[in-house]
Amino acid sequence: MENTIQLHDKKFRIMIPAEQIDKAVDAVAQRINADYAGKETPLFLGILNGSFMFMSDLIKKIEFQNELSFVKLASYDGTCSTGCVKSLIGLNNPIEGRHVIIVEDIVDTGESIEHMIKELEARNPASVEVCTLFFKPGSYRKTLPIKYRAMEIGNEFIVGYGLDYDQLGRSLKDIYVVTE
Numbered sequence: 001m002e003n004t005i006q007l008h009d010k011k012f013r014i015m016i017p018a019e020q021i022d023k024a025v026d027a028v029a030q031r032i033n034a035d036y037a038g039k040e041t042p043l044f045l046g047i048l049n050g051s052f053m054f055m056s057d058l059i060k061k062i063e064f065q066n067e068l069s070f071v072k073l074a075s076y077d078g079t080c081s082t083g084c085v086k087s088l089i090g091l092n093n094p095i096e097g098r099h100v101i102i103v104e105d106i107v108d109t110g111e112s113i114e115h116m117i118k119e120l121e122a123r124n125p126a127s128v129e130v131c132t133l134f135f136k137p138g139s140y141r142k143t144l145p146i147k148y149r150a151m152e153i154g155n156e157f158i159v160g161y162g163l164d165y166d167q168l169g170r171s172l173k174d175i176y177v178v179t180e
């Protein structure tokens with residue numbers, strides 16, 4: 001594994017090796033296995049793009065019967081980031097009465113996840129919980145509870161394991177943090 005990498009104009013150094021990520025994914029999967037045992041076919045709903053790698057590893061550790069799908073929050077205007085109107089695309093399964101577990105790569109300010117939870121709750125699911133690989137407590141601005149957090153980190157910007165810097169770095173199996 002490389003200790004430092006360059007993506008576009010920024011340098012990154014290794015922060016969390018793949019083995020440590022795997023342990024954190026395992027621990028959160030075991031909590032979900034305990035909490036959802038015996039519930040009617042829960043639906044794991046991944047938020048694209050960032051969650052694809054986490055979902056792939058998480059779902060292999062889930063021991064109850066489940067369904068899996070992916071959705072995307074798309075900005076109407078490609079240039080807007082937080083605070084603008086986003087639409088939910090790709091939700092083809094009816095979720096009324098279903099137990100839904102949203103799978104995210106990272107909850108940072110909480111803008112995206114708040115929007116996603118509101119969109120889903122309007123469709124009357126039996127329950128909605130969030131499972132995120134990373135949570136930034138110092139950056140989170142919302143009050144909605146994030147039940148399953150595999151790892152908590154500071155306010156630094158990270159890439160790898162699905163997370164990108166301007167679309168680069170998603171395929172890295174370890175997590176890297178930006179250096180000044």
Ligand SMILES: O=P(O)(O)OC[C@H]1O[C@H](OP(=O)(O)OP(=O)(O)O)[C@H](O)[C@@H]1O
Pocket residue numbers: 047048049050051082104105106107108109110111112113164
């Ligand atoms: O808590 P927030 O401040 O809203 O940030 C978290 C969101 O930002 C990233 O998505 P992004 O919109 O960059 O899309 P991507 O998954 O395609 O990278 C990430 O995957 C989360 O969905």
Ligand code: HPA
Pocket residue numbers: 106108156157158159163164165
């Ligand atoms: O730290 C981060 N890295 C990559 N994407 C992100 N989206 C929100 N926070 C981050």
